[in-house]
Amino acid sequence: MSQTPETLLAALRADPPLVQCITNHVAMNIAANVLLAAGVSPAMVSDPEESEEFAAIAGALTVNIGTLGPTFEAGAQAAIRGAQGAGRPWVLDPVACQATAYRRQVVAELLALHPTIIRGNASEILSLAGEASRGQGVDGRDDVSAAEAGAVRLAQAIGGVVAVTGEVDYVTDGQRAVRIEGGSSWMPMNTALGCSLTCLCGAYAAVAQDAFDATVAALAHYAVAGAQAHGHANGPGSFAPHFLDALHAVTPAVLASEAVVLDAKVVPA
Numbered sequence: 001m002s003q004t005p006e007t008l009l010a011a012l013r014a015d016p017p018l019v020q021c022i023t024n025h026v027a028m029n030i031a032a033n034v035l036l037a038a039g040v041s042p043a044m045v046s047d048p049e050e051s052e053e054f055a056a057i058a059g060a061l062t063v064n065i066g067t068l069g070p071t072f073e074a075g076a077q078a079a080i081r082g083a084q085g086a087g088r089p090w091v092l093d094p095v096a097c098q099a100t101a102y103r104r105q106v107v108a109e110l111l112a113l114h115p116t117i118i119r120g121n122a123s124e125i126l127s128l129a130g131e132a133s134r135g136q137g138v139d140g141r142d143d144v145s146a147a148e149a150g151a152v153r154l155a156q157a158i159g160g161v162v163a164v165t166g167e168v169d170y171v172t173d174g175q176r177a178v179r180i181e182g183g184s185s186w187m188p189m190n191t192a193l194g195c196s197l198t199c200l201c202g203a204y205a206a207v208a209q210d211a212f213d214a215t216v217a218a219l220a221h222y223a224v225a226g227a228q229a230h231g232h233a234n235g236p237g238s239f240a241p242h243f244l245d246a247l248h249a250v251t252p253a254v255l256a257s258e259a260v261v262l263d264a265k266v267v268p269a
């Protein structure tokens with residue numbers, strides 16, 4: 001039986017999980033604040049000396065390749081070993097994976113380790129699915145709808161959940177799919193909000209029975225908070241603090257009444 005976003009937000013707030021975030025230098029501080037505002041404990045622990053051990057005490061692990069390098073790569077591989085050994089979910093954010101041969105090689109290695117959830121923009125998901133991508137560095141430039149079929153194939157290939165984010169988000173586990181509406185056109189003008197959302201997917205995965213439900217809940221929480229913040233802000237600069245306030249203020253009851261989660265087709269059927 002599926003767990004609703006409001007049930008999972010209540011679980012998150014009742015017993016806040018510890019989330020190990022291996023993320024990029026740009027996102028480190030922003031993502032930690034997003035998780036704290038949402039009611040979760042972040043820990044940005046990535047060095048190979050300790051990342052495997054730490055993964056066993058965290059509720060979930062998130063891996064983001066935004067500012068990739070050999071030490072980071074070794075730290076991520078070790079942490080994934082630790083998370084899997086402890087039976088914990090891990091989430092991949094394939095930042096700019098289409099951009100260089102090094103990124104393509106590293107994401108191929110990470111995909112072989114079966115992430116529980118992948119969260120990326122449409123350009124990144126198209127690239128992971130082996131299709132042409134118009135991504136410009138870390139910024140997506142493709143429509144979510146163009147990446148939906150690729151997301152389904154990718155989810156089936158990894159045996160996990162794929163979330164494609166943009167103006168309207170799409171989430172699939174290869175069998176089920178939904179679209180999530182909301183958010184704000186100022187979100188892509190704030191760096192690292194996608195990376196931070198990936199960390200929030202980890203938080204929900206730590207408390208959920210099912211990774212699909214967890215991903216839907218994380219994206220719904222973000223979409224509701226983003227829409228609320230948009231109503232109080234004057235542009236991308238003032239949006240950022242209002243967004244943190246809104247992530248904190250959203251209650252299970254608010255999520256139940258304001259989240260827009262619509263059933264979608266699984267393409268190809």
Ligand SMILES: Nc1ncnc2c1ncn2[C@@H]1O[C@H](COP(=O)(O)OP(=O)(O)O)[C@@H](O)[C@H]1O
Nearest residue numbers: 121165166167182183184185187188193194222
């Ligand atoms: N035009 C938009 N309108 C509303 N929400 C958006 C829009 N573009 C992105 N978002 C939201 O911003 C968040 C980050 O998504 P995205 O920008 O796709 O990630 P990334 O930063 O990795 O490229 C998601 O919650 C997504 O729903």
Ligand SMILES: Cc1ncsc1CCOP(=O)(O)O
Nearest residue numbers: 024026066138192193194195
């Ligand atoms: C600007 C930048 N450069 C390398 S990682 C990064 C942050 C990307 O964040 P997001 O994908 O959430 O926009």
Ligand SMILES: [Mg+2]
Nearest residue numbers: 095121194195
């Ligand atoms: Mg991104």
